[in-house]
Amino acid sequence: xxxxxxxxxxIASVANxxxxxxxxPATQIEERKQAGKVVLFKLTGENPITAEQIADTVIPAxxxxxxPLSVFTARNSExxxxxxxxxxxxxxxxxxxxxxxxQQLPDLNVLPIISxxxxxxxxxxxxxxxxxxxxxxxxxxxxxxxxxxxxDQLFFLKRSGFTSYIIRKDRSAQDAIASxxxxxxxxxxxVDEPRPVFKRYNRGV
Amino acid sequence: xxxxxxxxxxxxxxxxxxxxxxxxxxLAGELTEDEFRPLRLxxxxxxQRQAPMLRIAVPYGMLSSKQLxxxxxxxxxxxxGYGHFSTRQNLQLNWPxxxxxxxILAELATVEMHAIQTxxxxxxxxxxxxxxxxxxxxxIDPRAMAEIIRQWSTFHPEFALLPRKFKIAVSGxxxxxxxxxxxxxxLEFYRDASNQVAIKVWxxxxxxxxxxxxxxxxxxxxxxHALTYCEAIIRVFNLHGRRDNLYKARxxxxxxxxxxxxxxxxxxxxxxxxxxxxxxxxxxxxxxVGQHFEAFPYENLPAQDASFxxxxxxxxAFAAWVKRCVHPHKQTGYRAITLSLKPHxxxxxxxxxxxxxxxxxxxxEYSFGELRSSHEQNLILADVKLSDLxxxxxxxxxxxxxxxxxxxxxxxxxxxxxxxxxLANAKSIPIAKAIQQQFDDLDYLHDIGDIELxxxxxxxxxxxxxxxxxxxLGVDKDGSEWYQVTIGGKQGNDASxxxxxxxxxxxxxxxxxxxxxxxxxxxxxxxxxxxIDTVRRIGIAPFKAYVYAKAVSTKNEIxx
Numbered sequence: 001x002x003x004x005x006x007x008x009x010x011i012a013s014v015a016n017x018x019x020x021x022x023x024x025p026a027t028q029i030e031e032r033k034q035a036g037k038v039v040l041f042k043l044t045g046e047n048p049i050t051a052e053q054i055a056d057t058v059i060p061a062x063x064x065x066x067x068p069l070s071v072f073t074a075r076n077s078e079x080x081x082x083x084x085x086x087x088x089x090x091x092x093x094x095x096x097x098x099x100x101x102x103q104q105l106p107d108l109n110v111l112p113i114i115s116x117x118x119x120x121x122x123x124x125x126x127x128x129x130x131x132x133x134x135x136x137x138x139x140x141x142x143x144x145x146x147x148x149x150x151x152d153q154l155f156f157l158k159r160s161g162f163t164s165y166i167i168r169k170d171r172s173a174q175d176a177i178a179s180x181x182x183x184x185x186x187x188x189x190x191v192d193e194p195r196p197v198f199k200r201y202n203r204g205v
Numbered sequence: 206x207x208x209x210x211x212x213x214x215x216x217x218x219x220x221x222x223x224x225x226x227x228x229x230x231x232l233a234g235e236l237t238e239d240e241f242r243p244l245r246l247x248x249x250x251x252x253q254r255q256a257p258m259l260r261i262a263v264p265y266g267m268l269s270s271k272q273l274x275x276x277x278x279x280x281x282x283x284x285x286g287y288g289h290f291s292t293r294q295n296l297q298l299n300w301p302x303x304x305x306x307x308x309i310l311a312e313l314a315t316v317e318m319h320a321i322q323t324x325x326x327x328x329x330x331x332x333x334x335x336x337x338x339x340x341x342x343x344x345i346d347p348r349a350m351a352e353i354i355r356q357w358s359t360f361h362p363e364f365a366l367l368p369r370k371f372k373i374a375v376s377g378x379x380x381x382x383x384x385x386x387x388x389x390x391x392l393e394f395y396r397d398a399s400n401q402v403a404i405k406v407w408x409x410x411x412x413x414x415x416x417x418x419x420x421x422x423x424x425x426x427x428x429x430h431a432l433t434y435c436e437a438i439i440r441v442f443n444l445h446g447r448r449d450n451l452y453k454a455r456x457x458x459x460x461x462x463x464x465x466x467x468x469x470x471x472x473x474x475x476x477x478x479x480x481x482x483x484x485x486x487x488x489x490x491x492x493x494v495g496q497h498f499e500a501f502p503y504e505n506l507p508a509q510d511a512s513f514x515x516x517x518x519x520x521x522a523f524a525a526w527v528k529r530c531v532h533p534h535k536q537t538g539y540r541a542i543t544l545s546l547k548p549h550x551x552x553x554x555x556x557x558x559x560x561x562x563x564x565x566x567x568x569x570e571y572s573f574g575e576l577r578s579s580h581e582q583n584l585i586l587a588d589v590k591l592s593d594l595x596x597x598x599x600x601x602x603x604x605x606x607x608x609x610x611x612x613x614x615x616x617x618x619x620x621x622x623x624x625x626x627x628l629a630n631a632k633s634i635p636i637a638k639a640i641q642q643q644f645d646d647l648d649y650l651h652d653i654g655d656i657e658l659x660x661x662x663x664x665x666x667x668x669x670x671x672x673x674x675x676x677x678l679g680v681d682k683d684g685s686e687w688y689q690v691t692i693g694g695k696q697g698n699d700a701s702x703x704x705x706x707x708x709x710x711x712x713x714x715x716x717x718x719x720x721x722x723x724x725x726x727x728x729x730x731x732x733x734x735x736x737i738d739t740v741r742r743i744g745i746a747p748f749k750a751y752v753y754a755k756a757v758s759t760k761n762e763i764x765x
Contacts, residue, residue: 122243122326124366128443131363136478152227152244159362182223185212187356188432189483190363196432197356198490199483203210 003173005154005180006142006164012180014173017166019089019113020060021146022067024053066091066115073104089113091146094125098132108139115144116162121153127160134161134191151176155183161191206267206575207352207497209317216359217314220321224248225307232304243366249295249323250306253627259298259306260323261313263578265333265351265375266294270565270574275316277561283309288561290546290554292618292669293372294332294578295323299625321359326367326454328358328439332374334382335579338498339587341535345377345394345402349495350431353486357432364439368446369454371439372411384580384696386410386419387672389456390435394428402428408438408468409460412666416702417457420465422472428491430476432484437476441468501573501588506538510591525647526598526609538591544584544601545608545616549641552634553619554582563604571597580669581618583611613650614658614723615641618669622662622679623686629662631679631686636660636715643716653723656736657696672696674737675722676703677715688715692722692748693740706749721752 006015027050049070057071059079066089072079082088089111090101102108114133118126126145133139145157146166154165158180167173189196197203209217224244231241245252249260261276268276276296280288283305289297301309313319322329331351338346354373358364364371376383377394385391391407404426410419426434442456460468517524532541544564547553556564564584568576571593572586579585584606589597601607610616617640620626622633637660644650659673663680670676676691687709694703710718723736725748730739740748 121240122366123448124326124364124368125444125448127363127365128440131440150240153365155360156362156365179223183216183219183360185215186362187216187359188361190361194483196484197212198487198493201212203212203493 001173003167003169003171004164005167005173005177007158007180012177014177015164019064019066019115021091021115022057022059022065022071024049024068024071025056025058027053063087064112065089066113068092069096069101073100076104083110086110086112089115089142091115091117092129093117093119094123094129098129098137102137108133108137109141111139111141113142113144114139115146118145118147118149118153121148121150123148124156127156130157130160130162131191151179154179155181159186159190159192206269207264207348207494213317213356214314217317217319217321220248220319221307221310221314224310228303228307243325246325247322247327247365248306248310249320250303251324251627253299253625256300257303257306258621258625259301259309259320260291261296261298261318261320262323262330263294263296263318264355265331265337265348266335266577266579267348268576268578269316270568270576272316272318273561273568273576274565275312275318277558277565279309279312280561281558286559287555287557289552289621290556290578290582290584292554292580292582292620292667293330294335294580295330296578297621299621324370326369326371328361328364328367328371328373330372331355331358332372332383332388332580334376334378335577335581335583335585336382336532336541336587337377337577338500339534339536339539339541340378340382341533342379343377343535344379344396346498347375347377347392347394348498349491350392350394350428350486351375352494352497353490354431354435357435357484363436364443367439367443368448369451369456371442371456373435381696381698381700384669384672384700386700387412387416387669387696388419390438391419392431397425404428404431406434406438409457409465411455411457412669412671413455414452414664414666415455415457416666416671417461418700418702419457420460422465422469429486430480432486433479433482434472434476436479436484437472440475441471445471500536503536503539503588504590506536506590506592508537510538513591513594516595520595522602522609523595523598525651526602526607527594528651529609529611529613530607531594534588536588540589540591540594541585541587542589542594542597542601543579543611544586544606545610546583546606547610547616547641548605548608549610549615549645550638552621553617553637556584560604560606563600564606567597567600581611581616583616609647610650612655612657614644614653614656614719615650616657617641618657618659618673620661620667622660622668626662626667628665629679630664630681631662631688632712633660633662633668633677633679636677636679636688636712639712639716640719643720653727654735658719659694669696670694671702672700673703674735674740675719680709682709686712688712690718690722690752692745693737695737704745706745707753718752722748725751 004017069092144164251258284298373390374383374385374388375392387410393405397403406423407419408422577585617637619637623629658675659669660677661668661670672694678689689709691703
C-alpha cells in the first residue's frame with residue numbers, strides 16, 4: 001500500500017504516488033565540518049554535492065520526475081521542455097538554501113511539486129522552509145515532506161504549508177492521518193490559517 | 206491571573222489525548238525509544254536515574270491556590286508526597302510512573318495546567334520577576350504580554366523542533382529580577398519618550414556550558430510587534446543554528462559566530478517581510494488578556510500598623526523574618542512575603558504535599574488566593590496586609606516555611622543534581638545541605654548579609670552557578686565528583702559571570718571553602734558593603750590566596 005498522504009480540497013487520504021524521485025549517486029568526498037561563517041553555518045556537517053554527482057545523476061527519460069535542486073539548477077536547459085510540460089518537480093534537503101531555487105526560477109509555480117527531504121525527525125528546519133515557500137515565495141502547488149516523516153510531525157507540517165507527506169515506510173500512513181487534526185483551534189497564525197486565534201474568534205472582553 | 210476560556214481548555218484537553226496516545230504507542234512498541242524521546246520531552250517528561258521526572262509548567266510563575274492544592278494532591282497520589290520548584294519557576298515531580306503520566310496531565314488540565322513545552326528543543330515556559338504587578342519599581346506589568354507570548358509559542362508549528370531549547374524572559378521593572386540578559390530572548394518593557402509601552406530586546410544570553418551575557422538587538426520595539434519580532438529572531442535561529450553539535454546549538458553560539466551586527470541584519474531583513482502581519486498584537490487582545498491581571502480590590506490602608514510595629518518590637522524571631530522575607534508593595538499598607546523553601550538541611554526548592562496545601566490555605570486567607578514561584582526556588586504571597594503579617598508568619602512557621610534566610614547565604618539556588626538528574630556530573634543537594642549546616646547560626650548569616658550562592662551539578666547550569674556571587678559547579682574527574690568554585694557572578698542590570706578561583710575541591714572540602722571565602726569578605730569589607738561589591742572592588746586574588754594557601758598549610762599540619 002502507498003505511504004503517501006495527500007490533502008486535496010481539505011480532505012486527507014492515502015494516495016498513489018505519480019512522481020518518481022531522482023536521487024544523487026553516492027559520493028566519496030569526506031565530510032567537512034566548519035562553522036562561524038555566514039554561509040558555512042547553513043552547511044555545517046553536510047556533504048557538499050560534487051559536479052560528478054550532478055553529471056552522473058540518472059533522470060528517467062519519460063514520466064513525472066522530482067529531481068534534486070542541484071541537478072535542477074545545473075542541468076536546467078536539458079530539462080526545459082519537460083519543465084514546460086509540468087513533468088518536473090524539485091526536491092531539496094533541509095540544509096539547502098531556498099535562494100538557490102528562487103534565483104533560478106523567479107516564479108516557482110511552474111513547478112507542480114516541491115519536495116523537502118528531512119533526514120531526522122528532530123530537524124525542524126523543514127517547517128521554516130515550508131513557511132517561506134508559501135509566504136515569501138508564494139508557492140501554490142503541491143508541497144511534500146519525505147524522509148524521517150512520522151505522524152507526530154504531521155500537524156506541524158500541515159500548518160507550515162505542506163500538503164502531502166510520505167510516511168516512513170515502516171509505519172502506516174492510514175494510522176498517521178488522524179494526527180493531522182490533533183488540535184482544532186491553534187493559537188497562532190501560520191501558513192494554513194494566517195490569523196491568530198484572537199482574530200478568528202471573539203474571546204470576550 | 207489568567208483564566209482559561211473554552212479555547213484554552215480545548216487545547217490542553219486535546220494535548221492530553223494526543224500525549225495519551227503517544228504513550229500508548231510507545232508502550233505498545235509502535236514508537237522506539239528514540240522516537241518517543243522528543244515527544245515525551247515536549248511534555249516535560251525526562252527519564253531519570255531512579256524514575257521519570259515530570260516538569261509541570263507554571264507560566265511566568267503564577268499559581269492559584271486551587272492549582273497548588275491540586276499539585277499537592279497529585280504529588281501525594283502519583284509521587285512520594287513532595288515536589289520540587291525549579292529555577293525556571295516550574296514544579297518537578299521526581300517519582301511518577303510513566304504509565305501514570307497521561308492521568309497526571311488529565312488531572313492538571315482540570316485546573317488549567319499542563320506540562321507543554323517544559324522541555325525539549327522548543328520555546329519553553331516564559332519567566333519573569335516574582336514581584337510582577339506589585340513591585341514599587343515596576344514600570345510595566347508584563348504578564349499580559351507574557352500570556353500572549355505563551356499562547357503564541359504553544360505548539361508553534363514552525364518552531365516545534367528548534368536546534369536547541371529556547372527560553373524567553375520578560376521584565377518591566379527598573380531593577381531586573383528576571384535575569385533577562387541570560388535568556389535566549391529577554392524582553393525589557395519600558396515607557397518610551399512619548400510614554401508608549403516599548404520593548405528593549407536582548408538576544409543570545411545564556412548560562413550552560415558557554416555562559417554569555419545577551420546583546421541588545423533592538424533598543425526600541427513597539428509592543429504590538431513582540432510576536433513578529435520574536436518570529437524573525439527564531440526563524441533565523443531555526444534555519445541557521447547548528448544542529449550537528451548539541452553543545453553549540455543554542456542561539457547564543459549563532460549570535461556570537463555571526464556577531465550581533467550581522468545577526469541583527471538578518472533578523473531585521475526577515476522582520477521587514479512579516480512586520481504588521483496577522484500576528485501583530487491588537488489593542489483589543491492586550492486589553493482582553495490584561496484584565497486578568499488587574500490589581501486586586503485593595504483596601505485603603507494606612508502606611509503604619511500599630512499591631513505590626515508592636516510585634517516586630519516584641520518578637521525578635523518575627524523581626525528577623527520581617528527583615529528577610531517581607532518585601533515592599535506598591536499599594537500602601539500591603540506587603541509581599543517570601544515563604545522560604547530553603548530550611549537548613551533540606552533540598553532547596555522541595556515542598557511536601559502538606560506544605561502545598563498549607564500554602565494554598567494561606568493564599569486564600571491572606572493573599573487573594575494567588576501565589577508565585579520564584580527562580581530562586583521559593584514561593585511568594587504577593588498581596589498581604591501589614592496587619593496580617595504576624596498571623597501569617599505564625600502559620601508559615603508551623604509549616605516550616607518561615608526560615609528567615611531570603612537573600613542570605615543559605616537561600617541557595619540548587620539544581621536536583623546527581624541524586625536525581627541523569628545529566629549531572631555530581632551531586633548538588635548534599636553540598637547545599639552541608640553548607641546550610643555549616644552556617645546554621647542565623648545571627649552570623651544576617652551579619653554576612655545579602656549574598657547569592659548557586660550550585661549546579663553539571664555544565665548545563667540549571668542552578669545558575671555562573672551568576673551566583675559564589676558559584677559551585679559539579680565536575681567529573683576520572684569518575685569522581687569534584688566542585689569548581691567561581692566568585693563575582695551576579696544577576697540583574699549589572700549582570701556578570703563569575704571567575705573560577707582555581708582547582709576544584711572534594712565534596713567534604715566545600716563547606717570549609719565557603720567559610721574561607723566569607724572570612725576574607727568579612728575582613729576586607731567596608732561598612733555596609735555586600736559580598737559581591739567587595740569581590741568587585743578587591744578582585745578574586747585575596748580570596749584565591751586565602752582559600753588555597755590555607756588548604757596547603759592544613760595538609761602540612763596534618764602531615765606534621
